[in-house]
Amino acid sequence: MSGYAAYxxxxxxxxxxxxxxxxNVAYVITHASPIDPVEQSISAVSSYGNTAPGAIEQMxxxxxxxxxxxxxxxxQYLLFWKRILRADFxxxxxxxxTPVATLIGRALPWTVGLLSVSTIVAWGLGNLLGGLAxxxxxxxxxxxxxxxxxxLHPIPYYIVAMLLLIVFGFVWPVLPITGGSTMNLPQxxxxxxxxxxxxxxxxxxxxxxxxxVGSWFLGMRALVSNVLAEEFxxxxxxxxxxxxxxxxxxxxxxxxxxxxxxxxxSLGGIFNGAVITEKVFGYPGLGSLLVDAVYAGDYGLVLGVxxxxxxxxxxxxxxxxxxxxxxxPRVKIS
Amino acid sequence: xxxxxxxxxxxxxxxxxxxxLIAVVLLLATLASVSPxxxxxxxxxxPDLPPSPTYWFGTTSRGQDVFWQLxxxxxxxxxxxxxxxxxxxxxxxxxxxxxxxxGGWTDRALMSVNDTLIVIPLLPILVLFYFVMRDxxxxxxxxxxxxxxxxxxxxxxxxSVVMSLRAREFTQTCLFSGMSTRQILTEEHLPYVLPIVFSxxxxxxxxxxxxxxxxxxxxxxxxxxxxxxxxxYWANQHTAMVAGVWWWIAFPTLTVVVAFIGLFLxxxxxxxxxxPRSRLWTTGGAS
Numbered sequence: 001m002s003g004y005a006a007y008x009x010x011x012x013x014x015x016x017x018x019x020x021x022x023x024n025v026a027y028v029i030t031h032a033s034p035i036d037p038v039e040q041s042i043s044a045v046s047s048y049g050n051t052a053p054g055a056i057e058q059m060x061x062x063x064x065x066x067x068x069x070x071x072x073x074x075x076q077y078l079l080f081w082k083r084i085l086r087a088d089f090x091x092x093x094x095x096x097x098t099p100v101a102t103l104i105g106r107a108l109p110w111t112v113g114l115l116s117v118s119t120i121v122a123w124g125l126g127n128l129l130g131g132l133a134x135x136x137x138x139x140x141x142x143x144x145x146x147x148x149x150x151x152l153h154p155i156p157y158y159i160v161a162m163l164l165l166i167v168f169g170f171v172w173p174v175l176p177i178t179g180g181s182t183m184n185l186p187q188x189x190x191x192x193x194x195x196x197x198x199x200x201x202x203x204x205x206x207x208x209x210x211x212x213v214g215s216w217f218l219g220m221r222a223l224v225s226n227v228l229a230e231e232f233x234x235x236x237x238x239x240x241x242x243x244x245x246x247x248x249x250x251x252x253x254x255x256x257x258x259x260x261x262x263x264x265x266s267l268g269g270i271f272n273g274a275v276i277t278e279k280v281f282g283y284p285g286l287g288s289l290l291v292d293a294v295y296a297g298d299y300g301l302v303l304g305v306x307x308x309x310x311x312x313x314x315x316x317x318x319x320x321x322x323x324x325x326x327x328x329p330r331v332k333i334s
Numbered sequence: 335x336x337x338x339x340x341x342x343x344x345x346x347x348x349x350x351x352x353x354x355l356i357a358v359v360l361l362l363a364t365l366a367s368v369s370p371x372x373x374x375x376x377x378x379x380x381p382d383l384p385p386s387p388t389y390w391f392g393t394t395s396r397g398q399d400v401f402w403q404l405x406x407x408x409x410x411x412x413x414x415x416x417x418x419x420x421x422x423x424x425x426x427x428x429x430x431x432x433x434x435x436x437g438g439w440t441d442r443a444l445m446s447v448n449d450t451l452i453v454i455p456l457l458p459i460l461v462l463f464y465f466v467m468r469d470x471x472x473x474x475x476x477x478x479x480x481x482x483x484x485x486x487x488x489x490x491x492x493x494s495v496v497m498s499l500r501a502r503e504f505t506q507t508c509l510f511s512g513m514s515t516r517q518i519l520t521e522e523h524l525p526y527v528l529p530i531v532f533s534x535x536x537x538x539x540x541x542x543x544x545x546x547x548x549x550x551x552x553x554x555x556x557x558x559x560x561x562x563x564x565x566x567y568w569a570n571q572h573t574a575m576v577a578g579v580w581w582w583i584a585f586p587t588l589t590v591v592v593a594f595i596g597l598f599l600x601x602x603x604x605x606x607x608x609x610p611r612s613r614l615w616t617t618g619g620a621s
Contacts, residue, residue, distance in 0.1 A: 018450045025454070029463050040468060154598035155591055156544035158551050162587070166575065265452050265487075272457035276548050290458060291552055294465050302465045306458040313455045 004325055011321045015314050022310035027080050030303065031069075038063045041297065066090055067299055089304035094296035100304040103289060108308070110180055111285035114201060115274045118208035123263055125209070126216025131252040133217070134224025135243075146221065153214030157273040161207040161280040168203060176200050178282035204281045208273055219262060223255035230254075257328045264320040268313050275309075342603060352599030359593045363409040366402070373398070373406040373560045385581055392581035395572040400585055406560045408589050414477055414546050414561065415539035421481035422488075422538055423531055429485065430492025431519045431527070435500055445493070451486035457545065459483075464554040471556055476549075480542050488534040492527050499523050529608045536601035540594055547590060562590045 041063055046056060064070045068079050083089060089100035126149075133142040152160070169177040181187070182196040227233065228251060236246050278287030286305055293301035342349040371378045377397035385392045391400035433444040463479060464471055499505060499522075508518045543562075549555050550563025557564050569575075569582040 014446065014449060017446055018453050021447070021450045022454050022459075025459060026462060029459065030466055150598070150602070151595060154540050154544075154594040156547055156594070158548050159587055159591060162583075170575070268453050268455040271455040272545070272548075275457050276552075279552065290461055294461055294552075294554065299465070302462055306462045309455050309458045314453060317453050 007325060008322065011318060014321075015318045018314040018317070019311060022314070023081070023084060023307060026303065026306055026310070027077065030067075031073075031076060031080075038067060038069060044297070084307055089300045089307075092293075092298055092301050094293065094298040094301065100300045103301060104286070104304055104308050107284060107286050107289045108312075110283060111274060111278065111287065112312070114204055114208070114278070114283065114285060115271065117201075118205040118274075119212065119263075119267075119270055121205070122209040122212030123216050123259075126213040127220045127252070127256065127259055129213075130217040130220025131224050131247065131255065134221040134228065134255075135247045135251065137225070146217070149214035149217040152210055153218065155211070157207065157211055157276045158280065160211055161204075161277050164203055164207050164210075165280060175203050177203060180284040200283075204277045204283050207277050207280075208270070211273060212270065215266075216259065216262075220252075220255060220259060223258060224251055227251045227254050260320065260324055260327055264317045264324075267316050267320070271309060271313050338607075342607060346603040346606065348599045348606070349603035352596045352603060355592050355596030356600065359408060359412070359589065359596060362405050362589065363412055366405040366409045369402040369405065371399075371402065373403055374558065382577075382579055391585045392579070394568070394582050395574065395577070395579055396568065400581055403560055403565060404585055404589060407562050407565050407586060408593065410473070410560060411543055411546065411562045411590070412539075412593070414473055415543040417474070417477040418480045418484060418542035419535045419538045421478065422485040423535060425481065426485035426488040426492060426534070427524075427527070427531065430489040431496055431523060433489070434493035434496025435515065435519055435523070437497075437500075441493070445490070448486045448489055451483055452490075454483070456480075456483050457548070460545070460549060461554060464549070473556055473559060473561075476546070476555060477542075480545060484538055484542060488531075488538065491530060491534065495527055495530060496523055499526055529604070533601045533604035533608065536597045536604070540597050540601075543590070543593070562586045 038060060042056060042060060045051070045059070061070075068076055068083065070076075071079070087101050091097045092100045092103055095103060129142070129145060133139070133146055136142060165177055168175045176182070176196075176199055180197060180200055181193060182200075187193060233246060233250060236250055241250070274285070275287030275290060277283070278285045279291045282288065286309060290302065290305040290309075293305065343353070366373075375398075379389065379393045379397055379399050381393055381395050381397040383389055383393040389399055389401065391404060393399055394403065429444055429448065433441045433448075460476070460479065463476075467475070496519075504522065505518065508522055513521070546555065546561065547563035547566070550557065550561050551566050551570070553567050555561070555563070557567055565586040566583055569579070569586075572579070572582075574580070574582040
């Protein structure tokens with residue numbers, strides 16, 4: 001048990017480090033850049049006509065407060081952390097006076113739902129098919145699947161999402177291509193609403209799954225063919241253990257362990273993909289919120305979404321890491 | 335080197351296909367230097383013409399020839415990818431070699447930072463960067479930032495190789511014959527690591543170009559510089575799909591997909607060649 005506690009301690013330390021470095025990167029980018037966001041906003045506003053000099057001065061001061069740019073650098077740094085720990089990013093400029101935290105809270109369930117379902121499906125499906133392809137090397141269908149996975153895997157999310165959009169939006173319009181649910185439907189737990197949410201999630205989820213499956217498939221296939229060369233597999237075969245049992249309980253059971261680590265490591269990248277997918281399909285999650293905030297010039301919202309994404313991804317990684325000892329008992333011993 | 339290329343060409347179908355695809359893309363990119371007009375100028379040809387013998391890939395709604403525009407775009411996109419890949423290779427090699435060879439606290443500290451960079455979602459950070467820089471953003475700056483985040487995964491790979499090299503006898507021999515740490519790392523260990531670096535370079539290019547396309551499509555880069563993502567951005571701005579100007583989007587998409595699959599296949603074949611077991615299997619014992 002003490003081994004497990006040490007493991008959890010290490011993982012928690014890593015989690016805190018990720019959050020710390022991530023937030024610091026955000027701070028450096030926003031505060032050390034040669035461009036002053038305050039002056040930019042002011043020149044954008046004042047270029048549209050006559051503004052009294054006094055009003056500009058007032059605006060400059062309140063913007064400085066809002067952006068957390070008043071005071072000495074150390075004060076600014078402390079203020080930055082204080083705001084993040086309190087999840088207080090001020091009011092949103094583009095949806096004034098709704099607080100940024102409320103907007104993020106509204107968008108978060110959509111992203112978490114879409115991302116978790118599509119990641120689990122892609123991971124599970126990729127590993128299952130990859131395991132089969134590694135075990136039954138001669139199967140034509142599985143070989144073909146390998147070629148398809150190889151072809152799809154390197155293509156960026158945006159291109160796949162756009163192709164799906166074109167196919168199901170213009171060529172064969174059977175699925176809703178934008179939004180998270182049908183408009184004018186009250187967002188309560190009625191069967192009608194749930195059904196429409198599922199229907200709207202098909203295309204975004206499909207694009208994430210299509211891209212995701214490939215790498216898990218290729219990884220699992222390679223791992224399985226490595227494990228197959230081990231002596232215990234040969235021994236099990238000679239002892240007359242059924243092939244299906246060998247594949248699932250002996251071979252894939254061993255090969256799944258590095259795949260779990262891989263899942264934790266790639267979560268950040270998967271989140272990047274979700275941002276784009278959401279924008280392409282107009283899904284009301286964090287990704288759309290982020291992109292729209294940039295277009296609207298909403299500083300607090302951009303910073304808020306960035307921080308929450310860093311936090312969310314690290315929590316996801318921590319959760320995966322904490323389940324890891326269930327799969328790999330060696331962690332508990334060492 | 336020549337023998338290696340010949341072997342790869344002869345025995346690895348992945349390498350053959352990948353090399354052909356990349357050659358096509360490179361040819362298109364080099365054609366940019368003989369383009370009849372610079373890429374920034376608009377309304378040089380009649381707008382919205384479909385592909386024809388005069389305008390092979392059609393013309394855009396901004397009055398540009400898609401073919402020449404595309405050759406500039408793919409050149410810039412590949413340059414961007416190479417830039418990120420080279421810069422991040424330098425960081426990955428330095429960190430990987432030092433971390434693997436030194437071990438102990440140095441290793442633990444470097445790998446903590448390393449794991450952090452692997453996990454952090456980069457796209458929101460790049461978007462934040464664009465938000466702060468706005469019009470001042472340049473492609474070199476973007477490449478530098480991506481390189482600062484793109485080395486972590488490969489540094490881990492290099493570290494694991496160096497760790498096993500350190501345990502081998504020749505490292506001890508070097509140490510006892512009085513070579514400095516820097517000498518051992520650059521003269522003895524680096525040659526073992528280089529093949530891995532080559533294959534990760536392709537993967538890194540795929541990664542960075544993918545991110546650049548994504549950012550450019552959203553308009554979060556220097557949109558006046560023609561890139562693949564930039565072309566799609568302008569096409570979207572002119573609602574090319576709805577207006578029926580499909581060639582404006584189709585040809586950039588096709589080109590970048592060809593480039594991606596080519597790079598990926600090269601990386602796969604290089605990987606297979608590095609692994610001695612699968613090399614024996616593919617070459618049938620020849621070298």
